[in-house]
Amino acid sequence: MSGWHKKRRVMICYDTTADIYDRRYAEEQAAKVEAALKNVRIAKESAILDVGCGTGLLFERVADEAGGIVGLDFSKKCLLQAKKRTCNRSLHDVQLIQADADNMPFRNKVFKTVFAMTILQNTPSPAETLVEIKRVSRNDALFVVSGLKKIFSKEGFERLLRNSQLRNFMIDDEKLKCYVAVCNNPPIAGLSTNQKGFERFSEWTLKN
DSSP: OOHHHHHHHHHHHHHHHHHHHHHHHHHHHHHHHHHHTTTTOOOTOOEEETTTTTTTTTTHTTTTTTTTEEESSSOOOHHHHHHHHHHTTTOOOOOEEETTTTTBBOOOOOOEEEEEEOOOGGOHHHHHHHHHHHTTEEEEEEEEEEEEHHHHHHHHHHHHHHHOOOEEEOOOOOOEEEEEEEEOOOTTTTOOOOOOOOOOOHHTTTTO
């Protein structure tokens, strides 16, 4: 199956189940987020990217700390559910974008904190997805990444992160259906973000 056909199949699946996604997966997703947040300190006023945000289950857990949230997903119907959530919870500074995680419409080195929960198993090449996530992340950015246990072995998941040059700390929780890793994106010698402060989303997140 080609990469495009896999993406299309996954997108159709999420579009079809968007209305019942929370009933099926909210408990498991909440457990993963809880495990991650026990080991993550979100930088005050920093913008958070939620890659594969789905129905926005992460948003309210990080909204008080974040300087803004960008939720990206390629399922339009999941994003509609996420929009309802932001309205119902009166969440501000949340931007929702329909896009492919392998080709995100952001400039290089924008985000300081990135969540990529329950997405790698849905992409044709998890390694290429991580390359794209690193592209839009600042030097020394913090990542929270998960991998479904029935798809990845623990050794394979750790190797994937290591080969992507991510230093990682695995959260060992046998109750979870996913491996969860808190990762650091080491600075690359000779490169600088030259980014001072934070601007509005419309001014700095989208590529020219």
